[in-house]
Amino acid sequence: MARVTRGFKARRRRNKVLKLAKGFRGGRSRLYKTATEAVDRALSYAYRDRRNKKRDFRRLWITRISAAAKQNGTSYSQLMGGLKKSGVELDRKVLSNMAILDPNSFSQVVKLAVQ
Numbered sequence: 001m002a003r004v005t006r007g008f009k010a011r012r013r014r015n016k017v018l019k020l021a022k023g024f025r026g027g028r029s030r031l032y033k034t035a036t037e038a039v040d041r042a043l044s045y046a047y048r049d050r051r052n053k054k055r056d057f058r059r060l061w062i063t064r065i066s067a068a069a070k071q072n073g074t075s076y077s078q079l080m081g082g083l084k085k086s087g088v089e090l091d092r093k094v095l096s097n098m099a100i101l102d103p104n105s106f107s108q109v110v111k112l113a114v115q
Helices: 007-020 032-071 076-086 092-101 103-114
Strands: none
Touching (some): 032 092, 032 103
């Protein structure tokens, strides 16, 4: 019997994997079997880290707000509780940027929250 090479569909499937492996080093970008393993792992990490990114940024914003709040003589928890009571609806991302880029307005927000 003649050997079957599977033709167009299989080549298209393999090329799709190799295209995703572009930029990988060595055989991981050229050999189908190792490229498949590398691409599967990379895609699972990408899926996981899209969720972890949200956690990491929130943690960064909280750290920045906490440091700026301590410079203004209050704690992070007191600041956030005071903002909620006073009805200020600024999220952590905005507060973090404000603490870095415009410390004067951040200190005014702190005064408003601590009253």
